[in-house]
Amino acid sequence: MGRQRTEQSTPSTSSAEYIATEIKRHKKSVAIIFAALVIAFAYGLYEFVIQKRPVISSPAIKITRLTATGKVWAGVISPDGKQVVYTVDDAGLSSDGRYVVFISNRTGIFHVYRMDIDGNNLKQLTSGSEGGAAPFFSPDGRWVIYSYLGVAGSSEF
Numbered sequence: 001m002g003r004q005r006t007e008q009s010t011p012s013t014s015s016a017e018y019i020a021t022e023i024k025r026h027k028k029s030v031a032i033i034f035a036a037l038v039i040a041f042a043y044g045l046y047e048f049v050i051q052k053r054p055v056i057s058s059p060a061i062k063i064t065r066l067t068a069t070g071k072v073w074a075g076v077i078s079p080d081g082k083q084v085v086y087t088v089d090d091a092g093l094s095s096d097g098r099y100v101v102f103i104s105n106r107t108g109i110f111h112v113y114r115m116d117i118d119g120n121n122l123k124q125l126t127s128g129s130e131g132g133a134a135p136f137f138s139p140d141g142r143w144v145i146y147s148y149l150g151v152a153g154s155s156e157f
Contacts, residue, residue, distance in 0.1 A: 066084065092135075092136070093117070093137070094137045094141040095137060095139060095140065095141040096141055097117060098116065098117055099114055099115065099116060099117060099137070099141075100114070100115060100116075100117055101113065101114045101125070101135040101136065101137065101144050101146075102135065103131070103132060103133055103134075103135060103146075105131075107124075109129065109130070109131040110131035110132065110133060111124050111125070111126045111127070111131045111132060112124075112125040112126045112131070112132040112133075112135045112144065112146045113125060114144060125144060125146075126146070130148065132146040132147060132148055133146065133147045134146060134147045
């Protein structure tokens with residue numbers, strides 16, 4: 001006679017059931033690992049949101065005031081960076097503060113205009129085929145001085 005084999009049948013379990021069973025057996029260890037993962041994630045998120053941007057160092061810059069009023073427009077820096085050319089716009093207002101002078105090309109030519117400080121009573125001060133530029137009031141406010149744009153772009157006061 002030969003030997004008889006007896007096999008015990010073990011209930012088959014799915015992998016999900018196996019994992020659930022192991023988690024139940026090791027509750028404390030799983031809780032510690034989960035807590036560590038949550039803390040690590042929170043710290044990483046904190047570092048990402050609150051990260052400090054690196055400070056970019058620049059060479060020393062020397063700032064020098066070029067005008068007394070700061071009313072400058074059309075400034076240009078030379079290619080070598082050593083010189084600045086600019087136009088000063090100090091004069092747009094009359095000494096009593098009632099009028100402003102300016103240029104406009106509303107007629108197709110740059111002409112000098114004067115108007116009340118509130119925008120009323122616009123008056124064209126120059127006419128003809130040549131216009132004017134850089135208008136300003138005399139110190140007493142009685143005269144408007146401007147540059148006359150004559151033939152071929154030459155200018156005269």
